[in-house]
Amino acid sequence: MQHIYKITGMHCNGCREKVECELNKIDGVSAKVTLDPPQAIISMEKHIPTGQLQQAVSKAGNYTIEMDMPGSMVHDHHTVQSENGHQAMSVPHEHKHKTDNTAQHASGVYYCPMHCEGDKTYDKPGNCPVCGMNLVQQPSLHQKTKYTCPMHPEIIRDEPGACPICGMELIPMDGNVEEEDKTYQTLLKKFKIAVLFTLPIFLISMSEMIPNNPLFRLMPLKYWNWVQFVLSLPVVFYATWMFFERAWRSIVTWKLNMFTLIGIGAGVSWVFSIIALLMPGIFPDEFKTHHGTVYVYFEAAAVILTLVLLGQLLEARAHGKTNSAIRELLKLAPNKATIIKDGKEENVDIDSIHAGDLLRVKPGEKIPVDGSIKEGETVIDESMISGEPVPVEKKAGDKVKAGTINGNKTFVMLAEKVGADTVLAQIIDMVNNASRSKAPIQKMADKISGYFVPIVVLIAVATFIVWAVWGPQPSYVYGFVNAVAVLIIACPCALGLATPMSVMVGVGKGAKSGVLIKNAEALEKMNTIDVVVIDKTGTVTEGKPSVEKINSIKNGLSENDLLTIIVALNSNSEHPLAQAILNYGKEKNIPVQQVFGFEAVTGKGVTGTVNNQQAALGNKKLMEQVGATIAPELEQEAGAAQQQGKTVSYISLGKEAVGFVMISDKIKSTATEAVQRLHDEGLKVIMFTGDNEDTAKAVSEAIDLDGFKAQLLPENKLQEVKKLQDEGRKVAMAGDGINDAPALSQADIGIAMGTGTDVAIESAEITLVEGDIIGIAKARSLSDKVMGNIKQNLLFALGYNVLGIPIAAGVLYPFFGLLLSPMIAALAMSFSSVSVIINSLRLKQASL
Structure with a gap:
């Protein structure tokens, strides 16, 4: 039984996940929780009191659960068919509101670009409570x-x-x-204001280096210091005040970050200058200029803050590019569709389409939802989802996907999956979720960042002390300036961006190539795999029988003549092999003739009368039953085909076998190339199948596998995967059926064929949209490139700080007389973050 419960107290996707997790811990309960509307659809084996459910959600936080309404039991399920015809999952039908598919997508979902809290999301824009970065809006299909x-x-x-x-x-x-564009425009406006006021401050400060400074003819230095103070107010209290807010929040929560260092460095410089203006007498002579005024650092504070703002501006622009793959997918979804009602065509909004509607798709239009062709035939460009450039021919009954582009013919389609249920929407959701997830390697960066800021503050204090005690005059000034430079240049922003940027771009790249990554951990683990286990049917092979050859040994009886008889005999059969023969006959334009006296002989074949001739089609036992003799050469040729894993059915006319039809499950055209690419990577590739030994051996030899195991039940596949893992192997398992789901879950990485069952896809970490085995090699290549990119980013970010901090502290001064200005440190810090993003964006051009 299923019931709908109303839940209050949830504010974000993180809340939703916690509530769902606690409910699913109850024995006999399967719960699906949604944020909009805030409810839970709960399946239970027996009735569970609401009080027990309340105890569970209370463990997750301050949430309440209650029955939504009397009689809110969900019933009347319908079974969804996967693309290969398997029964998949049962979903509510009558009681599912038509807005359910789009509600969650219509509201804004925001996340931190630094992924401080993993995949936690927020329903409103603002700043991350951990690091203070601007929250970024997640792209949505219905935005x-x-x-x-x-x-x-x-x-x-x-x-x-x-x-x-x-x-x-x-x-x-x-x-x-677009929220990201709004953020960029806001930062751009503030940056222009900051530059407008910072530039004159900078010029006033630098003018002191000009002999016979003309500004001093207008008024003394102490008054120019007041001018700098006034000009700095819009910079500090408007354009860059958010940095100080974030710094304060980081200190209060003790979640120290880049803004902690910026706030301390720039804030100390600015406050020091205010005190110098108001109370110059409290400072020793070492802090004073030859004009008698105390050194002020309004220009350092203003320039540092403006340059940091520039870095944020460039990051906002670059971050938009990391989501470009998702945005390109979003552009695939049309806003309008042509619906056919009562014989009339009407142009409607995409959100008003329901499963079961008939839609007309015209030449060049984007297909609005997932479904199947009802009338007509066409050629469809599916490259935007599958990654394959060759258009695909489609006819009545064939499946079509939302976002793909129709060719030059019109057709009528039946809508089957709409809104969030379409393949395109699921791809976007998976890419969004994977982009926000954390790779295990990021834990190292997070741990380093946790200790980094306090250590930098201590280094800055030590820098001031060393310069004040042993530095040249004015030693306090040198110590102060270098301490500020250390604080500014050491901002760990680049370190925090190193992993999430690579993951985001890499996941998007994979989606465009037909490889969907469920989470960043799968992307990293794929790099460690040393054994790839593949299923046969639907993974290595097409997953459906097809006629490979028809052989006739009787003079005057051509292949087409024999095919005519075979098609007629199978026209009344529902066997899968019969369907393969009928499809082959249709391709050859063979007319279906009438058959008389049709009989299906269980386990043997079919018999009947065609063109006044008694005919039989089946195995050797059927030939013996009807008394048909098989010529030795015919039997020898059929036996050789059977040893290659082919299915052979003899055809007899009267008392003589006149030929046979060979049926096979074709090996996918890319299988050999995929195995070779995996071999080149140093991986071992083996096959687990429930098929017979001969067929498995033939397929294994055809694509040069490292081994195979045949006649395995689902539990056998699971045990074989465990054996490999017990040997210390890292195993990736690829499959497409329900029977593969246990092994997919057990493997270190599960890879599902997108053309397979929903159960297999749910059990896997990686999904190949088109079910093409070459996608395994692409996934491995993508993992290699992303992990390499992450390591480059981490090396760059850590190396930058390792080199930059000593230079900022003044280690080069005794040898070369070089010091690093805090302003130059701010510029270098900003561009270090942008450099990490630019390096990550190189993944967009990577070849898989």
């Missing part, structure tokens, strides 16, 4: 931009254009503009 007239706000359109009332250009409505 649309609406346009309105600035003079007539009642005018709202889906696309830009002119206002029908006043003719003014329509502008994006504030609530629908």
Whole structure:
């Protein structure tokens, strides 16, 4: 039984996951929790009191659960068919609101680009409570931009254009503009203001280096210091005040980060300068200029803050590019579709389409939802989802996917999966989730960052002391400036970005190539795999029988003549092999003739009368039953085919076997190349199958596998995977069926064929959209490249700090007289983060 419960107290996706996790810990309970609407659909083997459910959700936090409404039991399920015809999962039908598919996507989902709290998300924009970075909006399939007239706000359109009332250009409505673009525009505005006021501060400060400074003819230095103070106010209290807010939050929560160092460094410089202006007498002579004024650092604070703001601006721009793969997928989803109702065609919004609707897709249009062709035939470009550039021919009954592009013919399709259930929506969700997940290697970076900031502060204090005690005059000034430089240059932003940026770009790259990564851990673990185990049917082979050859040994009886008889005999059979023969006959344009006296002989074949001839099609036992003799040469040739794993059915006319039809499950065209690429990587490739020994051996030899095991039940496959792991092997298992699910779950990495069952896909960490085995090699290549990129980023970020901190502290001064200005340190710090992002973006051009 299933019931719907209302849950209160959830505010973000993290809350939803905690509640769902606690509910699923109850014996006999399977719960699915949604945030919008805030409810749980709970399947239970027997009735469970609401009080027991409340105890469970209370463990997750301050949440309450109650029955949504009387009689809210969910029933009337329907079975969803996967693309290969297997029964998949049963889902609610009658009681599922039509908005369920889109509700979660319509609201904003935000996450921290540094992934401080893993995959936790928020429902409102703002700053990360851990590191203070601006939260980024997750791309959504149903995130649309609406346009309105600035003079007539009642005018709202889906696309830009002119206002029908006043003719003014329509502008994006504030609530629908991309959040990342809004963040960039806000930072750009603040940066322009910061530059406007920082530039004159910088010029006033630098003018002191000019002989006979012309500014001093206007007024003394102490007054120019007041001018710098006034000009610094908009920079500190408007353009960059967010940095101080974040620094304060990091100190209060003791989650120290880059803004801690920036806030301390720039804040100390600015406050020191204020005290110097107001109370210059309290400072020793070492802090004073030859004009009698105390050195002020308004220009250092303003320039540092402005340069950090520049770094944030560049990061916001670059971060948008890391999500480009998702955005390109989002662009695939059309906003409109042509629906057929009562024989009339109507252009409707994509959100109003329901499963079971008939849609017309015209030449060049994007397919709006997942479904199957009802009428017509066409060629469809599926490269944007599968990664394969060759268009695919489609006819009535064939499946089509949302976002793919129709060729030059029109067709009518039946909508089967809409909204969040489409393959495109699921790809986007998987990519979003994987992009926010943490790779195990990031734990090392997080641990380093946790100790990094306190150590840097201690180094800065030590720098000041060393310069104050042993430095040249004015030693206190040198100590102060170098301590600030240490704080600024050591900001660990680049270290924090090193892993998530590579993961985000890599996951997007994989999605464009038809390889979906469930989480960052799978991406990292794929790099350690040394054995790849593959299933046969549907993984190495096409997964459906097809006619490979028809052999006739009777003079005057051509292949087509024999095929005509075979098609007629199978026209009344429901056996899978019969369907393969009928499909082959259709391809050859063979007419279906009438058969009389049809009989299906269990375990042997079929018999009947075609064209006044008694005919039989089946195995050797059937030939013996009907008294048909088999010529030695025919039997020898059929036996050789059977040893190669082919299925052979003899055809007899009267009392003589006149030929046979050879049926096989074709090996996928890319299988040999995929195995060779994995071998080149040093991986061992073996096959586990439930098929017979001869067939398994033939397939293994055909694609040069390292070994195989045949006639395995699902539990046998699971045990064989365990044996490999007990030997110290790291195992990746690829399969497509329900029987593969246990082994997929046991393997270090489970790889599911996207054309297989939903159960197999749920059990796997990696999904190959088109079920092409070459995707395994692509996944391995992607893992290698992403892990290499992460290591480059970490090496760059750590190396930058290892070199930068001593230089900022003044280690080169005794030898070369070189010191690093805090302003140069700020510039270097900002560009170090951008450099990590740019290096990560190189993955977009990687060849898989």
